[in-house]
Amino acid sequence: MALPSTRFGRRTGLAALLALAAAAFAPGAALAQQPLAGKTVHLLVGFPAGGGTDAIARLLAEALKDELGATVIVENRPGAGGQLAAQALKAAPPDGTTLFISHDHTISILPQVVKSPGFDPAADFVPVAGFATFVNAFAVSGGTPAKSFNEYVAWVKGAGGGKGAVGVPAPASVPEFLVKLVGEKYKLDLVAAPYRGSAPMMADMLGNLIAAGVGSVPDLIENHKSGKVRVVAVMGSARQPALPEVPTFAELGLAGFEDVPYYGLFAPAGTPKPTLDQISSALAKVLARPALHERLSAMGLAVAHMSGEQLGQRERAYTATWSRIIKATGFVPQ
Structure with a gap:
């Protein structure tokens, strides 16, 4: 007796392989092969x-x-x-x-x-x-009369008797070191007031419970745009596209904060x-x-x-x- 032809079997095997290949390259299958899918x-x-x-x-x-x-x-x-x-x-x-x-x-x-x-x-x-x-920035609260960084320095020397508190989002952070160096540069007795993050610091700035704060531009920009706080200086080597009117610390004579x-x-x-x-x-x-x-x-x-x-x-x-x-x-x- 003649053996049955295997042509049909070869055909169906090839079709199955093609179908499997198509399924493997389908978007859903490709996603499923990703480790976190x-x-x-x-x-x-x-x-x-x-x-x-x-x-x-x-x-x-x-x-x-x-x-x-x-x-x-x-x-x-x-x-x-x-x-x-x-x-x-x-x-x-x-x-x-x-x-x-x-x-x-x-x-x-x-x-x-x-x-x-x-x-x-x-x-x-x-x-x-x-x-x-991004860059960190120095901002003053809405209740502070200063409209610029130099006006803030003059205000602290006058109304504040040379003393002032500046909020920072964390102790021993870049903002705290900036406060220390600003105080030394301008002969001010500035104390960094540490918070548990930028949100509580911003709450106190918005409530005029603290006159100034240092934080990242993302933390400050919305309230700056609305006029609730005023960003008066930024770190970095160039002015920020989102804050083109705000000078860098280097422009103000305080170099060393260019690395972002x-x-x-x-x-x-x-x-x-x-x-x-x-x-x-x-x-x-x-x-x-x-x-x-x-x-x-x-x-x-x-x-x-x-x-x-x-x-x-x-x-x-x-x-x-x-x-x-x-x-x-x-x-x-x-």
């Missing part, structure tokens, strides 16, 4: 809700959920200048489901000013991707590279969306995607700059 990602914020970092995190979380195919939840862990959030990141599993959105203070400054912060950025974290740089801080995403050390790549790629795609780019820029951010390697280089350079400044002030780690 279908999972819940916790985006840690080291400051209270209502501040600049929190607002940025919520914008990114909403955009990233589509690109990652995951649920992205903003989780505020305020306290100690982001220290509690950083410790939570260190304790999280290294699978990409817990990320830390942080600027320079927690990653670059805290390890230099706190003896035992409970984490080591170089050993415990891996930079995933950066998305912006950064914003980025960090993951626990040991997170697999495919997962890191997925997050970095997703972040690059959402930053390319004109609407999101414009919203972040309007908040005073210079928006640009940085790879994990670039973010790491930026963090190390900034850390080195501020290490020199902190040592020059004579500050002793607490």
Whole structure:
């Protein structure tokens, strides 16, 4: 007896293979192959809700959920200048489901000013991707008669008898060191009043409970635009596009604050590279969306995607700059 032909079997086998290939390259299937697809990602914020970092995190979380195919939840862990959030990141599993959105203070400054912060950025974290740089700024409250930085200095020397309090969002932070150096430069007895984040500091400035404050431009810009506070000087090497009327400290004669801080995403050390790549790629795609780019820029951010390697280089350079400044002030780690 003749054996049955295998042509039909070969045909159906080829069709099945083609069908499988098509399914593998379908958008849904491609997304399903991503490490974080279908999972819940916790985006840690080291400051209270209502501040600049929190607002940025919520914008990114909403955009990233589509690109990652995951649920992205903003989780505020305020306290100690982001220290509690950083410790939570260190304790999280290294699978990409817990990320830390942080600027320079927690990653670059805290390890230099706190003896035992409970984490080591170089050993415990891996930079995933950066998305912006920004500057810190000096602002006066609406109840202060000063309309410029020099007018503020003159007002403190006159009405304040040379003494004044300036709010800062965290102790032993870049804003606090700026207050110290401004006091030395202009022979003022300025005291940095530390808060637990920018939101409570802004509340006191809006209530005219404190005459001045130093914070990031994203923290200050909306109230500056509405006239509730007045930004009178910015750090950085050039005036900010969002605040073209505000001079830099270098223009005012206080040099040394040209290096700008950064914003980025960090993951626990040991997170697999495919997962890191997925997050970095997703972040690059959402930053390319004109609407999101414009919203972040309007908040005073210079928006640009940085790879994990670039973010790491930026963090190390900034850390080195501020290490020199902190040592020059004579500050002793607490």
